[in-house]
């Protein structure tokens with residue numbers, strides 16, 4: 001908090017959208033999972049923290065899946081099974097549930113004229129998913145305007161490789177790199193990638209899973225207002 005910046009780049013998953021808890025709630029309920037949206041929101045960040053602790057990259061989701069199902073309360077004897085079910089259901093297209101605090105923040109940031117963009121490790125779907133979630137689009141449109149929306153599948157480079165940011169930074173050429181914050185929910189991919197690119201990383205950490213970390217943390221995107 002008290003973070004100073006000229007422009008903001010956002011990760012998509014965990015910052016703009018979550019894997020749809022209104023689908024995953026009923027999905028995991030037969031295994032003992034609590035279906036509430038709040039519990040599922042908490043599970044995502046607990047699972048991301050576990051993924052970061054294990055230094056898992058973009059394609060490894062084992063600790064994420066196990067931590068997620070444990071956090072929603074799946075029965076011990078069904079954890080492995082439920083983790084497989086979650087892995088098969090949480091497709092790229094399911095990252096479509098807009099985080100309410102983010103919607104509030106984006107409207108206010110746009111009102112203030114803050115330059116914004118999206119840089120996401122995705123599967124070619126991120127622009128469509130953000131439109132379905134009614135969050136934003138590249139350029140003018142019905143939702144918040146971003147200067148650019150970068151999808152790793154489209155550009156062929158994924159975080160933590162800092163070169164993915166080279167596809168977005170020309171749209172923010174008037175700003176020094178360290179005056180651009182990159183907001184993500186992964187220590188490995190987002191804080192790591194943004195730091196390597198010379199940007200200022202900010203981790204979204206709503207439940208203080210990363211207390212004592214040596215990078216900036218916020219509880220919600222509204223903290224950037």
Ligand SMILES: [Mg+2]
Nearest residue numbers: 011013014185
């Ligand atoms: Mg993310």
